[in-house]
Amino acid sequence: MDQAQIKAWIDALGIPALFVADDTRIIAANDLAISVYNLNVAGLIYSAALRQPAAIEAIHACLEYHKIQTARIHHTENCTDTVFDLRCAYIDKGLRGVLITLKDLTDEGKNTQLHRDFVANVSHELRTPLTAISGFIETLQGSAKKDEEALDRFLGMMARQSARMDRLVSDLLSLSRIEAQERQRPSDTVYLHDLLATVIESYKAQDVEIISQLNAHDHAVQADADQLHQVFSNLIENAVKYGQAGAPITVTTKNVACDARLRVPAIRMSVCDTGAGIDPIHLPRLTERFYRIDGHRSREKGGTGLGLAIAKHIISRHRGRLEIKSKISQGSEFTAIIPTR
Ligand SMILES: Nc1ncnc2c1ncn2[C@@H]1O[C@H](COP(=O)(O)OP(=O)(O)OP(=O)(O)O)[C@@H](O)[C@H]1O
Ligand SMILES: [Mg+2]
Structure with missing residues (x-):
């Protein structure tokens, strides 16, 4: 596929899309992408044209590892904030490079798939120590009831599991605080x-x-x-x-x-x-x-x-x-x- 063909394909896509060739130059951008960036980015080096570090990171990784990369980017243009899911896929047929597509999430509220995955992961991470603690409680209520040595050992293990849940919850809170501040510059x-x-x-x-x-x-x-x-x-x-x-x-x-x-x-x-x-x-x-x-x-x-x-x-x-x-x-x-x- 040559440059003109790539341009025709991405013009037909219906969402903002760009193509970055192996030499790091944006060789095609559709009108929707140009209106997002308020600039004709075609012909520019991607790291100079696209200002969000997360986008630059993802494109760089895709060029380097040839693996699909995704990133959430916050874009501000004319005082309007837009949130996009950026996806990079490497193409190695004909002209080699990265196809970047932007999906506008502003009206979607929470991105449902990402949100679902995240909730599933969190539940899994919390369930493991919780299951362990429930197991210890059961043992202490049953066979180990009168065994002082076992009591000490089990309480120690329960304390470790609960410390782990505590760490997980603090990390999650810290992550959500940082996400909420992402558009606020530190002072x-x-x-x-x-x-x-x-x-x-x-x-x-x-x-x-x-x-x-x-x-x-x-x-x-x-x-x-x-x-x-x-x-x-x-x-x-x-x-x-x-x-x-x-x-x-x-x-x-x-x-x-x-x-x-x-x-x-x-x-x-x-x-x-x-x-x-x-x-x-x-x-x-x-x-x-x-x-x-x-x-x-x-x-x-x-x-x-x-x-x-x-x-x-x-x-x-x-x-x-x-x-x-x-x-x-x-x-x-x-x-x-x-x-x-
Ligand atoms: N210096 C390192 N050498 C080798 N592997 C590493 C190194 N740093 C991180 N990793 C790998 O990356 C993973 C993710 O690291 P990350 O700091 O996000 O999580 P963690 O250290 O497992 O947990 P936490 O940071 O929450 O205590 C680690 O589990 C480990 O497999
Ligand atoms: Mg760590």
Whole structure:
């Protein structure tokens, strides 16, 4: 299929659609897409033309992994906010590239399928500890009634399960708060190195070995300090949980004059571990809610599988992006890239 044929196909679609070729240029956009962006984006590099980090992330991942990507984007044009479900699909027949379609959700209220999946996941996650607690109660009411040693053991296990439910509920609340704030720009003035140093200190106090190389020029940015604290805590905690036991974790910062994808000056803050690494097939899905590589291992370690989903939302609220690089049996590097202006 050539460029003219692609244009004819997407013109016929009836929803906003774009085609980004392998060289990252938008080679076709239908009228509906042009009216969404209020700009003829055809001919431009996608990362410069489309301003939402979530859209740029999804297209980048689709170009890189050739897998379907979806993202929820909030678009503001002429003071009107519109919510779209963006879908990217890779086409490798004829002209190679990504077909992007936008589905307007503004009038649909809650996106029903996503909502249903989410409720099903939450119910499943809550049911597991709840079932365990019910089981312990039954045992304590029956066979273990007079067994003091068993009583102690079971109460300990019940406490762990209820702590897990508590963590899950707090993570869910935190996720919904962040989603509600997505269109509100953060307003605290935050020195990023100071904040990072506080997180590092709190882990060092728990005997985690961290090599900190905070080499960047520190920047005061408009940010939400508590939320960024949550991002770095999760990245360091993940490096501890899934990295190599006992090996140090390295935290580095670096300034970039212009981030290749955000196209603004930024600070890159990375957390590196030397653990088992992550198979590339998991990388595109790692920031999905409840996505875990090894669900059993994560749950054992008290994980809810929401940490990276929350981190991604927070970083996107700061107009930044999360980069994940990993090499099997060498380790992983998670980098939060935050614009400094
Ligand atoms: N540094 C890492 N090395 C290897 N795998 C990782 C690393 N960080 C995250 N992962 C994988 O990504 C999954 C999702 O991470 P995420 O932080 O979202 O959830 P979690 O750590 O399991 O739970 P929570 O953050 O809620 O405690 C993890 O379950 C793990 O499989
Ligand atoms: Mg985590």
